[in-house]
Amino acid sequence: MLRDFKPLKIYFIENRIALxxxxxxxxxxxxxxxxxxxxxxxxxxxxxxG
Incomplete structure (x- = not known):
């Protein structure tokens, strides 16, 4: 189940400054x-x- 979120984790790490x-x-x-x-x-x- 948690393996499904690995692409999201990578995305958040790569774009942490923008986020x-x-x-x-x-x-x-x-x-x-x-x-x-x-x-x-x-x-x-x-x-x-006045």
């Missing part, structure tokens, strides 16, 4: 998307305060 970069990019984008509502809130608050 790490892609995963890091996804995590960064998800974290940055949390700030968009805060920016909009601050903008609306600033407009309503």
């Amino acid at each position: 790490a970069l892609g995963l890091s990019s996804l995590l960064l984008v998800d974290a940055l998307q949390l700030f968009i509502p805060r920016i909009i809130k601050k903008s609306i608050d600033a407009l309503t305060m």
